[in-house]
Amino acid sequence: MNRSDLFDALAERYPHLTATDAQVTVKTILETMAQALAAGQRIEVRGFGSFAVHQRQPRQARNPRTGEAVTVPERRVVHFKPGKALRDAVDAASDPT
Secondary structure, X not given: OOHHHHHHHHHHHOOOOOHHHHHHHHHHHHHHHHHHHHOOOOEEEOXXXXXXXXXXXXXXXXXXXXXXXXXXXXXXXXXXXXOHHHHHHXXXXXXXX
């Protein structure tokens, strides 16, 4: 599923929303989430999961082509932890019975 699929799903589920309203809604939610994560805040969506920013320490790595040692700098990365309801739904969808 991509962004335009989200627009379509939202417009289909709520017929009173125009396609433009659905686009603005999805874009606003995603932009707000990105801004919160950039500010180092944690986002929790009950039943879905939580997003948090984790700090990765600097480390030594190897260039796969040359084998040369390379220093990878410290960086912040987004971490997603699925909620129990999402884990259960995914597990149930993959259950062959």
